[in-house]
Amino acid sequence: MATTVLETSTTPVPETANKPPRKAGMTEKTRVRLFLAVLLGPTLFIVLAVVAYPFFYNVVLSLSNMNIYHIRDWELIGPQQYVSVVMEPLFWTIFGKTILWTAVNVFFHVSLGVMLAVLLHQAFVKGKPAWRILLILPWALPQYITALTWRGMFNYEYGAVNLVLTKYMNLPAVEWLTSPFEAFCAAILTNIWLGFPFMMVIALGGLQSIPSALYEAADVDGASAWSKFWNITLPMLKPVMIPAITLGTVWTFNNVNVIWLVSNGGEPADQTHILVSYVYEAAFFMYRFGWAAALSMVIFLILFLFTQVLLKRTGATD
Amino acid sequence: MRLAALLCLAALLAGCGADPYEGKTRVRIWHTKDSAERANLERVVAEYNAQHTDRVVEVLWRETEDLRNLFIIASVGGKGPELVYGASDNVSLFAMTETVRPLGDLFSDEFFEQFTEDGVVSWEGDTLMVADQLGAYLTMVVNQDLMPNPPASLDSLIVWGQDFTEDTNGDGRPDRYAITWNYTEPFFFVPFLTAFGGWVMDDDGRPTLDTEATVEAIQFILDLRDKYQIIPNEADYNISEMLFKDNRAAAIINGPWAFAGYGEAGVNYDLVSIPPIEPGARWPAPMVSPRGYSVNANVSDEDLPIVIEVLEYLVSEEMQRIQVDLDVIPTLRRVMESPQVQDNPRLRSALLQVQRGRAMPIAPAMRQVWDGMRGPYQLVMSGDVTAEEGARMMQEQVEKRIADTFL
Numbered sequence: 001m002a003t004t005v006l007e008t009s010t011t012p013v014p015e016t017a018n019k020p021p022r023k024a025g026m027t028e029k030t031r032v033r034l035f036l037a038v039l040l041g042p043t044l045f046i047v048l049a050v051v052a053y054p055f056f057y058n059v060v061l062s063l064s065n066m067n068i069y070h071i072r073d074w075e076l077i078g079p080q081q082y083v084s085v086v087m088e089p090l091f092w093t094i095f096g097k098t099i100l101w102t103a104v105n106v107f108f109h110v111s112l113g114v115m116l117a118v119l120l121h122q123a124f125v126k127g128k129p130a131w132r133i134l135l136i137l138p139w140a141l142p143q144y145i146t147a148l149t150w151r152g153m154f155n156y157e158y159g160a161v162n163l164v165l166t167k168y169m170n171l172p173a174v175e176w177l178t179s180p181f182e183a184f185c186a187a188i189l190t191n192i193w194l195g196f197p198f199m200m201v202i203a204l205g206g207l208q209s210i211p212s213a214l215y216e217a218a219d220v221d222g223a224s225a226w227s228k229f230w231n232i233t234l235p236m237l238k239p240v241m242i243p244a245i246t247l248g249t250v251w252t253f254n255n256v257n258v259i260w261l262v263s264n265g266g267e268p269a270d271q272t273h274i275l276v277s278y279v280y281e282a283a284f285f286m287y288r289f290g291w292a293a294a295l296s297m298v299i300f301l302i303l304f305l306f307t308q309v310l311l312k313r314t315g316a317t318d
Numbered sequence: 319m320r321l322a323a324l325l326c327l328a329a330l331l332a333g334c335g336a337d338p339y340e341g342k343t344r345v346r347i348w349h350t351k352d353s354a355e356r357a358n359l360e361r362v363v364a365e366y367n368a369q370h371t372d373r374v375v376e377v378l379w380r381e382t383e384d385l386r387n388l389f390i391i392a393s394v395g396g397k398g399p400e401l402v403y404g405a406s407d408n409v410s411l412f413a414m415t416e417t418v419r420p421l422g423d424l425f426s427d428e429f430f431e432q433f434t435e436d437g438v439v440s441w442e443g444d445t446l447m448v449a450d451q452l453g454a455y456l457t458m459v460v461n462q463d464l465m466p467n468p469p470a471s472l473d474s475l476i477v478w479g480q481d482f483t484e485d486t487n488g489d490g491r492p493d494r495y496a497i498t499w500n501y502t503e504p505f506f507f508v509p510f511l512t513a514f515g516g517w518v519m520d521d522d523g524r525p526t527l528d529t530e531a532t533v534e535a536i537q538f539i540l541d542l543r544d545k546y547q548i549i550p551n552e553a554d555y556n557i558s559e560m561l562f563k564d565n566r567a568a569a570i571i572n573g574p575w576a577f578a579g580y581g582e583a584g585v586n587y588d589l590v591s592i593p594p595i596e597p598g599a600r601w602p603a604p605m606v607s608p609r610g611y612s613v614n615a616n617v618s619d620e621d622l623p624i625v626i627e628v629l630e631y632l633v634s635e636e637m638q639r640i641q642v643d644l645d646v647i648p649t650l651r652r653v654m655e656s657p658q659v660q661d662n663p664r665l666r667s668a669l670l671q672v673q674r675g676r677a678m679p680i681a682p683a684m685r686q687v688w689d690g691m692r693g694p695y696q697l698v699m700s701g702d703v704t705a706e707e708g709a710r711m712m713q714e715q716v717e718k719r720i721a722d723t724f725l
Contacts, residue, residue: 067723068390068411068414068415068682068723069414069723071390071394071415072394072415072416155552155557156551156552157491157550157551157552157557158557158560175551175552175700177552178552178696178699178700179700179701179702180697180700180702264502264554267502267692267693267696268502268693268696268697268699268700268702269692269693269694269696269697269702270693271693271697284383284387285383285387285685285689286686286689286719286722286723287390287685287723288722288723291722
């Protein structure tokens, strides 16, 4: 009996004995693949439908002569629209303005955002949650409401900005919306207001993850506040800020809402356009669908190259 | 509790699946009627729906540019509203893109004959729109409390306006102006252009903007602002409306879509023709255009009879008589000749202005004309270029835009 028991207990148990019964003809590998396919299928379908299809359709349009005169009978004409885009003098002017727009905005978004985050991170600041909510408000409000509110505030005769300038600062009123340079500045100011909270939130998150021991060691070494910021805070923020700056750059470069609403569609005289708002104008006001598609592909290439170079140079994704 | 929640969810899902239009023909209308006219259309449609069980009429207001763009895109894609309402300058674009249906075979000759010449809009031989009003024109609206005797000429307006425009609170800026209008839009520039003998294009559709008349018209407006200081330094549509409704401008140049709003704001207003530069000179001729309904090319043959009935109702005598009370010029001869119009002093003034106006060309290039004029006009007004440069730039911009659109 004992022998029997011993024999029973030592009999090797098959590995699959505790696993659910396997479906006939399906290996483990196949099951895993099937499971992954079920998980990825809907996502893949959605990505193909809302990203890939419009993208490739846009590529096709950019090689076509589609415009108001050929909206139904358009045909492929090769790279003519691309040639027309780069030969258009206005393209280069607007490209320059777009770079300026992006650089100025991102610079102020990041510098203001980091500065406010560092300030909010200090122990002596009272009522931090309230400050955080207050500073995030510009970002939390719908963009178009903020943009239209700022447009109202920039009005020459009745806008709050000019009232402050003339009544309280004894400065002359500025033609914010009717002069090209001032109108562009007005749009930039609005976008800075809208954009700094995002960078502040990201920087605040990054600051939480910096070990306090580093600052304590720096204090022991007698480091100044600036030295600690430059040698500890900034390098430690880099991994979170570089992707945020990349995103911020792409968003700002492609931000049609603010420039369109503040300048009322590029006014005065199409002088406040950036590339993406000019695409909108070309497509839906000038009905140059093929040309607008080609310009949008050029924008895509510019941003794609920029992103690749920035991420590679900074090693942010390593 | 859980069971109740499940039952509620099931009921909700079942509700989502029900077709609210089952057994009914849906007639959607995209329109550009503003303020009082918009409210009137919505009220009339609600009453119409209550009287009909086999159809549902739905109206959706859209901004003028959006309406044109979205309608073309939707219709080319096989969708869009059954009826589209707007100014007649849309018609040529709709026809080119084959997004509206020719109406010649859908209505009898007797139906069309009820309308004035402007009430039925055709392009290249096809009837494409039936108008319910002569709705797109500009005239001078005066606040009778501030300007009891409208000036006979713009020169006399300048003299009167220099006394009237004043800084009442001493902050260094005028608090009321003699006249205002939206001077960021070239449509509002046309009366001045025509007062100096200019026009936007020749009979072959070529732009005619780099002319002495354009320069003189621009310079005249600049002088009103900078030399005589009787108009605001900056005035878009909303600012002008606000100034006039707040009794801070004695007159405004605007169109019939805005009149009812002045009454609602309590302004004691009257309509007068925009006066000539000096007595006996050429009358300013604003562009005049009917506004009406077109039928989407995608309307099925099955739905067409009901869509036609709805259109007939919307341009009917009953509707036009209601609109006359909103100072809208009708297009039905019977209504036009009725005492309701002929004995209405405001409408008589409006009709006089329309007679002094000039029909807006129904040419596809009008889009490029407006867009090409707008930029240089704004640059002139901001002081960045001279009147001469502005006129030259207008011509170049319009020509370039027309050429660009063909690629």
